[in-house]
Every structure is written in structure tokens, then in C-alpha cells.
Amino acid sequence: MRASTSLRRASIDRIAAGWIALGGQLEGDPDATLVDPEALIAVTAELARDEDRILGVALDWCVAYGDAVNSARLRRIARTMDATAALASFAVVVSASGGPKWSEGAGATPMAASLRGKVAVRDLSAPARLVWRLRSAFGVNARADILALLLSCPAGTEMRVADIARRTGFSKRNAALAIESMRLAGVVEADRKGNADRVSIPVDSPLRAFLPRPVAAPDWASRWTVAIEMLRLAERLADAPDGAVIVEERLAAESLGPRLRDAGLPRPDLTVRGSAFAASFDAWIGALAAVLSDLAQ
């Protein structure tokens, strides 16, 4: 099996796991990490457009619980993934099916998807639903997402404002404003260390009841962007001559450097040169697939 095929399969399975975690009735285990609803919707529209069951469950969820989606953040993440057109096609169907009207859907050709009635949600206590739960409790805003991120970390973890902004997908200014409000309210602590504020949730904060144990909170927007870019690359290079494949794969791998770090994904071995790079690159794609296949990370 080609490496890109395994990455596509792992991506589809992980997308399904995300929807299962949010209440979708699909075969398989639920994602055990913090689910990012906007990243999940955008990647579903881009990669799972031909997966009827997954698309149907995504539509079910968006129609029933789409009010929990931050439409501005959804738009930003779709742009990062270069999935704007796919999201627009999905948004048209969501709107036509009785869900929220996301502005990006205007004028787009609807995706072939239909409601399946396959989402069942009793409560939001599962760790994977923390973002959704906090938005339900405190509103769809930066505060809920920042709290979800901080709560997902082990007690005592301090994060820089810039990192919080990057991980939650809000501008640094908006993240800083939300953090300052929450600091004044005593919800978070912010200590100046060096030239950056370090933000944390007090160890004895009652908010910790929302998530008694830390849970992995991958940067899903970055992670899915990497997967989408590599799958697109594989499509573009399907008929390319060998010499071009090596160069184009290397260029793509080099360009992903910072995003791989953000996404917590393994890095390709760029010290491998010549024709051996093709096998090394395939092994790296396999490693990406392995990360996506591990529902705990």
C-alpha cells in the first residue's frame, strides 16, 4: 500500500473518530483527544466529501449543534487548510438542512450530503467534548477555547499568550484581551516572565472539575493542514517522473517545518539525499499516518 493511501485512510478514520467523540453514530472508537469542532468540520468538508456516512453525521451534528461553532474561526481555519471552497459547499447543505447560516456558503455549489439522524448526545462530560462543553457553559468565544486549552494541560503548566493565540486560532490581541479579563476575574493567573506573560489556571481552581485529568490537545488545524497538503502533493505527483518527485517532496517537507512543530508531528529526515529520499519520505508519511491512527494523541 502506498504511503499516501495509508495517510488518507488514517485521516478518514480519525475524522470519523472525531465525529464519534462528538456523538456521531459511526463504527469505530471515539477520539480521546480534545476535539476542535471547526478544524473537524473544515477537514471533513475537504477530505471526507466522498464518505457518505461521515458527511451525513457531520451534517447531523452541524444542524443540531451548529450554534456551538465559531463561524469566524471556522472561516480562518478553512483558509489555513486551503479548504474554503469545500467548506462553502458543505455550509450550503448545512444551511439548507436547517442548520446555522455560515456566510461562506453563499453562492457555493452544495455538496452531496443528506441528514442521517445519526447523532446522539446525552451530555458533554467526555473529555473530547471539553471545547464544546465550555462553549455551552460560557458562550462561543475566545474565553471558552482558552480555558479548554489550559485545562487540557497538566496542572501547573504555564503557556505564553502567543502560544495560546496560535493554538486556539485567535489573534494575539483577542487572546490577550480575553486572558486579561479572566485574570481580573481570578479565573486564570498571568505572571510576567522575561518579556512574555505566562498564563495558567490555578491548581485549585474549581474549573478543573470540567476536566479532572489532562488530555492531549493537538493543534488540529495545523495537523490537518499538514495531512491535506501531503495528500494533495501525492495527487499532484501521481504521474510525475521520479526526479521531480524527489525534489517536490523535499520542497514540501522543508516548507512544513514550523507547522510540523506546531502540530506535534514527526519531522522528515532531510539529511537523506538523492534517490534514497523517496523511501525516507514515504516512511515519514507512514509515521504521520501512525500518529493519526493513535486516538490518544
Next chain:
Amino acid sequence: MTQPIDRTGLDGALAALGDVLAYRGELYEIVLVGGGDLVLRGIVSRPTKDADIVGQRLGNGRIVPLRRLPDALARAVSEVADAHDLAPDWLNVGPESLLELGLPAGFENRLTARHYGGLTVWLAGLYDLVCFKLYAAADHWPSQDRHLDDLRALRPTEADLLSSARWSMTHDPSPAFRGQLAAVLAHLGVEDADARLD
């Protein structure tokens, strides 16, 4: 640390470059001279650090000089270098003066083509290589360096050497160069070389 390129390496690098250009829809025809030409033909076995392009060949067969590589070609050359651990300038523009001062008569007719995807490499003919190597060997004389070795490897006839020497003098008509040229010819066994250069 990049290594000099042998025949297999150079052939492979040009193939990779041709693949990249073809994939990107770019087509180039370049004319190769110097050590790269000799290595590619298998005339010399020593590796070369780079390959020199004397110009670009147009569709009508005319050869035009290149002051620098076109952007798309330069980018692809650099990317192939990175991917295959070659020197960044493994394929570069050689001496402009060759075209400006004139190539040996009939140069275009002696070119032979090698096709690598989007890249066609035209190799200068053997007589033309003798011209270029004799010029370089005389220019470096009395140092007996790789140019003289390359010239020997080409196994030129006495007639080719004398003809090449006359062409060389069109590039450097100075008496000093003529003297060096005669010395190289004598070194290669051409008797009474100086008198036979007129």
C-alpha cells in the same frame, strides 16, 4: 560537504533536472562545454565540480549567450542540488567570451543532443572541445593542469591541434599567448609549431 560529480552522478543530476522541468512544464535546451561535456561523454573519468553552459540553443538551431541562468532553470538547478547534495552551482554559465569572441566555425553542426525530460543538453563536438581545451591549456601554461590532461584524453590529430590553435589566437592575439600556445603544441609533439601557426 558536496562532492565532485562523476559521469553517473552528472547524468543522474541532469535527468533529475529534466524531470523537474518537465513536471513544471518548462523546456530548456542548453549547450554544454568543458569538463562536464568530457565527463558525460566518458572521455575522462575524473569527476568534475560543475558543468559549464556556453549558451542556450533556440528552436531554429541558433545559439544565444546566457549571462545568467533563466530564473525557472536556476531555481530548478538549485533545488536539484539540494536534493542530491551537489554544489549549488553544479550547472552554471561558463565563459561568456566563447560566444562573444566566436565559436569555432561549424560549431552548431557538430552538436549532439541528449534528452532529459524537459531538458535537452547539446554537447559540443570533439573538435570544439579540442579548441576549448587547447585554449585553456595554453592560457594556464606553463602549469600542466587538468586542461592539458583533458586535451590528451581527446586524442587530437596534429591537424586538429593546429587548426584549434589558430582559432585560439582569434580569442587572444597577443604574442605572449602565441608563445604559450606553441609551447603546448610542442609539448604534445607538434614539430615546428610556432612557424606552422600562421
